[in-house]
Amino acid sequence: MIRIARPDDAAAVHAIYAPSVTHGAATFETVLPGVTAMRERIVARLAHYPWLVWESDGEVLAYAYASRFRERAAYDWIAETSIYVREDAGRRGIARRLYGVLLETMRLQGINQAVGVITLPGEASVRLHETMGFAPAGVWRQSGYKLGRWWDVGVWQKTLQTPPEHPAPVTPFELLHDAGELKRLLAGEA
Numbered sequence: 540m541i542r543i544a545r546p547d548d549a550a551a552v553h554a555i556y557a558p559s560v561t562h563g564a565a566t567f568e569t570v571l572p573g574v575t576a577m578r579e580r581i582v583a584r585l586a587h588y589p590w591l592v593w594e595s596d597g598e599v600l601a602y603a604y605a606s607r608f609r610e611r612a613a614y615d616w617i618a619e620t621s622i623y624v625r626e627d628a629g630r631r632g633i634a635r636r637l638y639g640v641l642l643e644t645m646r647l648q649g650i651n652q653a654v655g656v657i658t659l660p661g662e663a664s665v666r667l668h669e670t671m672g673f674a675p676a677g678v679w680r681q682s683g684y685k686l687g688r689w690w691d692v693g694v695w696q697k698t699l700q701t702p703p704e705h706p707a708p709v710t711p712f713e714l715l716h717d718a719g720e721l722k723r724l725l726a727g728e729a
Contacts, residue, residue, distance in 0.1 A: 589604060
């Protein structure tokens with residue numbers, strides 16, 4: 540089941556994220572944020588962007604969210620995406636389905652472009668993004684130092700919809716939260 544994240548998902552989300560912080564390079568965060576900080580991140584992000592979880596038998600197995608790409612107002616119609624799957628839940632199609640719902644939710648908000656930022660080589664992430672229709676948009680060479688080495692970061696971009704000549708403001712996620720189209724999407728009916 541795909542649903543909107545809740546503050547009480549913070550412990551499960553933190554547990555999924557922790558291996559990427561402590562012994563992985565999928566994130567350049569180097570200190571575990573803690574459950575309280577994760578709860579605050581979920582709450583803060585949901586005001587403007589979607590944060591979705593994949594739940595099975597009462598357990599959160601994956602999460603995906605969008606976030607602001609850059610601070611300038613002209614960037615309002617592009618957002619960065621992130622997805623994390625619990626280590627023991629991979630290779631079940633969860634990431635593709637969850638990511639697909641996230642991208643469609645962003646489109647419903649009026650976001651035109653999604654950007655995935657991937658620590659390279661990151662074969663699984665590259666494969667997921669390209670399967671989802673993202674195209675390579677550039678590489679930032681030796682941009683992060685973690686685990687005793689320098690890492691390149693690749694940028695992948697996907698057009699969610701053709702940008703209109705005069706765009707309406709992006710709908711904050713909190714206003715879309717109860718919309719019928721979003722409910723159908725989360726239920727797998729869209």
